[in-house]
Amino acid sequence: MTRLRFAPSPTGYLHVGGARTALFNWLYARRHGGVFVLRIEDTDVERSQAEMVTGILDGLRWLGIDWDEGPEVGGPHAPYYQSQRLERYRAAAKQLLDSGQAFEDGGAIRFKVPPGKTTFVDSVHGPIEFDNEHIESFVILRSDTHPTYHLSVVCDDIDMAITHVVRGDDHISNTPKQVLLYNAFGKTPPTFAHVPLIMGADKQRLSKRHGATSVMEYEKLGYLPEAMFNFLALLGWGTGSNDELLTKDELVQRFNLEGISGGNAVFNTEKLDWFNHQYLLKLTDEELVARVGGLGAWGLEGLGKDPAWSSRVLALLRPRCKRLTEYRDQLTPFFEGPTSYDPDGVKKHLSAPEAREHLEALRQAYIATGDWTEVALEKCLRELAEARSAKAATLIHGTRIAMTGRMVSPGLFEMLVLLGRERVVDRLARLIAALAGLP
RNA sequence: GCCGCUAUCGUCUAGGGGUCAGGACGCCAGAUUCUCAGUCUGGACACCGGGGUUCGAAUCCCCGUAGCGGUACCA
Incomplete structure (x- = not known):
């Protein structure tokens, strides 16, 4: 059985890097009909609280990533909070101590790193080798009897029968230590796949100064979860084809670890915007x-x-x-008239002395016209402009300002039709009145 | 410092001995036009450097360089 997990620390929110890691794990599990486990790594007692977890769960749910085992849903390997598995780690540390593979030091227990080399095959990077000389005798159980990351992650991955560990690149140098631990426990390490990190536009590690880093902030900014999902899936992973607009199912069908690129990826907001627009258009x-x-x-x-x-x-x-x-x-503009008029627009299109008269004439014409359609309204305005030796554009822009207060809007006549005669005439009158108050 | 990972247009990537080095986002120009957006057409833009191996290297090897990561009783 293929089993993957996403094991975040309860920081209170899900940042885009973690989200993508979760996404890759989920995609792989779904692709192979496996199980996706969510586990909370809260062994750092300093700042771990249950409420901090909800932000992460919400972020995952928003993206449409569901978990088969973990918080709220439980599962055969519960509990899924490391803080509730402390005895297991202590026993494991004792086991290594008893078998002479660990030793006490200052109240803490350290792993005794054997001589030689430690290697593993990474699905993204290929074979990676470390000389054990460079691996210090790391602590596995602190003097306060809490486990360190290396011990807890290995114990849990063994207990939860994790077959593939897909995580950030920053864990590559931790991996040999963990492989050593698997060996010490007489277990076969899982398959590792270290995915490159997501960077800001300046190629620095993503941080607050790059703007939004939490996935929920993207919801507030008006992004669709399906767009974010698609965008994130293609950040650091290529399908091998030229298609980019892919549904969740298509992504699942195509996902593979080998397609993950080896280098860091820059989070490109413009492209996210494009994806979002595409998905918005589909609704x-x-x-x-x-x-x-x-x-x-x-x-x-x-x-x-x-x-x-x-x-x-x-x-x-x-x-x-x-x-x-x-x-x-x-x-x-479709629900309320302008509360002010763009000064630049007024200056540019309405400063001529005859502007008011033109608009008044247009108002009268629109009161009188029988056919309230796009074609008729445009014809009416253009003929009026012609008759008054004015440029149609001037009248059009002036009317746009009357309707919206702005210089930019959708096509004017399309808007007028939807606004309806009453509102159009009324807004025209309001602008004319406002213009009277100007020098 | 030491250890490790990485290196194709500005960005995300395809390609892995012989390709016009492909696509997407963005960008530029033209068309459409009442503004903006959209759409259509066209365009510019890349194999980090140096050595090998080879008839031939962006592709394989080595060395540099750069970026990133790790180097905790954090995860």
């Missing part, structure tokens, strides 16, 4: 409304009322929103 109107609504924007109450109308509004916005949060902003 049905209903799904999109639900997601936008979930963000607390002009949600269900605004959009849910009139599906046909919402659908048309969304069609206008989809090409311009790469993140869910952008809908919040772009949707505003």
Whole structure:
């Protein structure tokens, strides 16, 4: 049975590096019909608390990574918290002590590193060899009788019958120590696969100053979990083909350890944005409304009322929103008129003395026009501009400012149709009035 | 310092003795046009350096260099 595990420390949140490691483990387990175990490595009593775990669980759940054994679901190898397995580690340390493979030192127990070389075959890097000379007699049980990482991780991986250890590159130099421990216990080490780290744009280790590092922050920024999943899966791993937009199932079908690249990968936000946009485009109107609504924007109450109308509004916005949060902003004009007018826009398009009269004429025309369609509204505006020897563009931009207060928006006439005559005429009047107050 | 890992466009990557070194994101230009976005078309951009091996090396070997990781009674 193929069994993998993700074993985070309870830091309170799941950062993108850990998320990707979890993802790779999950992908491999699912690919081979195996089991994915979640284990909490909280032997560092300093800062370990049960509540700290929920952030990690939430992050995994958001990404759609489920676990077969671990916190909340239990399993045959429970408990899945190292802090609850202390006796096991103490017994293991004693076993090594009794068999002469460890010795006491200052109250702690250290492993007696034998001479020779320690090797293992890494699925990502190939054979790796360490000379035991360079491995110090490391502590396995601290003087306070708590195990160190090396002891607990090996005990647990043995107990939980882990067959593949997929973890960060930073563990490569820990591996020989652990292989030595497996040998000392008379067990065969699992297959190791050390995946390269994720770096910031400056190629430095990802940290707060790179912006969001926790996966849940990405949710707040308006990213879709499925986009994040796809993006993360392809960060440091190549499918070998040119396809990049892949569903979870497709990713599962193609995943393999050999395709993981050996070098560090830079987290590229622009590409994440692209993935997100692609996934946003795939959502049905209903799904999109639900997601936008979930963000607390002009949600269900605004959009849910009139599906046909919402659908048309969304069609206008989809090409311009790469993140869910952008809908919040772009949707505003469809629900409320401008509270202020972009000064640059006013200066650029409405500073001419005749601007007001043009807009007033347009307002009258729009009150009078019978056919409230995109084509008719555009024809009406252009003919009016022509008759008044004004540039259509000037009128268009001025009207855009009247409707949105901004210089940028979806196509004007498409918007006017959706806004409806009443709001259009009203907003035109409001701008005209505002203009009267200007010098 | 010592030990280890890595090295293909700016970024993620494909390719692993003979390829026009492929794709994607981003970028630039043109088209569409009422702005922005989108879309379409076109374009620029890479095998870290030096030695070998070979008829031939980005690909194999060695040496440099650089980046990253580890070097704890952290994980």
